[in-house]
Amino acid sequence: MFNNPEKKKICLICEEEFTPSIYNKKLCSERCRLERRRKWFRKYMKEYTITHPTYIEYQKRYFKENRENFKRNKKNWYKTQKGKQYLREVRSQYKYKLKNKKWIPIFPNIFPKELPVDYHHVDGKWFVVPLPTNIHKMNNGKSKDHLEKNNEWIEFFHNFNVTKFLGSDPMELQK
Numbered sequence: 001m002f003n004n005p006e007k008k009k010i011c012l013i014c015e016e017e018f019t020p021s022i023y024n025k026k027l028c029s030e031r032c033r034l035e036r037r038r039k040w041f042r043k044y045m046k047e048y049t050i051t052h053p054t055y056i057e058y059q060k061r062y063f064k065e066n067r068e069n070f071k072r073n074k075k076n077w078y079k080t081q082k083g084k085q086y087l088r089e090v091r092s093q094y095k096y097k098l099k100n101k102k103w104i105p106i107f108p109n110i111f112p113k114e115l116p117v118d119y120h121h122v123d124g125k126w127f128v129v130p131l132p133t134n135i136h137k138m139n140n141g142k143s144k145d146h147l148e149k150n151n152e153w154i155e156f157f158h159n160f161n162v163t164k165f166l167g168s169d170p171m172e173l174q175k
């Protein structure tokens with residue numbers, strides 16, 4: 001019972017059918033292999049921080065001391081081929097989700113066609129508002145800051161108060 005080239009398998013990560021080049025392959029592509037490594041690492045770190053609580057403190061301190069470096073590296077990374085590819089994929093995911101109406105835009109895109117636009121999640125779940133990419137990117141991440149700053153921009157561009165719209169109990173931001 002050796003290599004059967006006709007035999008198809010289901011990839012553990014993307015769950016799509018593929019023909020393995022080597023009999024015992026479980027993942028379809030380099031991409032899925034990378035994703036699995038990432039998953040493994042995340043799980044490993046989770047367990048590690050539980051068994052080594054001081055590590056979190058150390059990491060926080062390290063991050064604080066090297067914040068400028070991290071920022072610069074990230075900025076530079078976005079300019080590399082991989083970074084650009086990543087941005088392209090994220091943007092197309094935005095568009096895909098919009099197309100499938102999983103996200104609800106509160107406003108149409110009022111910005112000129114040439115201007116790249118992001119759809120900012122005002123509640124982290126359903127409602128999105130178009131904002132120019134460079135403005136949206138200025139306060140990156142999932143932090144509270146990201147919400148607050150972008151709410152100000154929404155007020156500026158659309159004359160619309162998100163906090164009032166969501167009521168006094170805005171949902172947690174999660175993607």
Ligand SMILES: [Zn+2]
Nearest residue numbers: 011014028032
């Ligand atoms: Zn796969």
Ligand SMILES: [Zn+2]
Nearest residue numbers: 119120121136
């Ligand atoms: Zn956003």
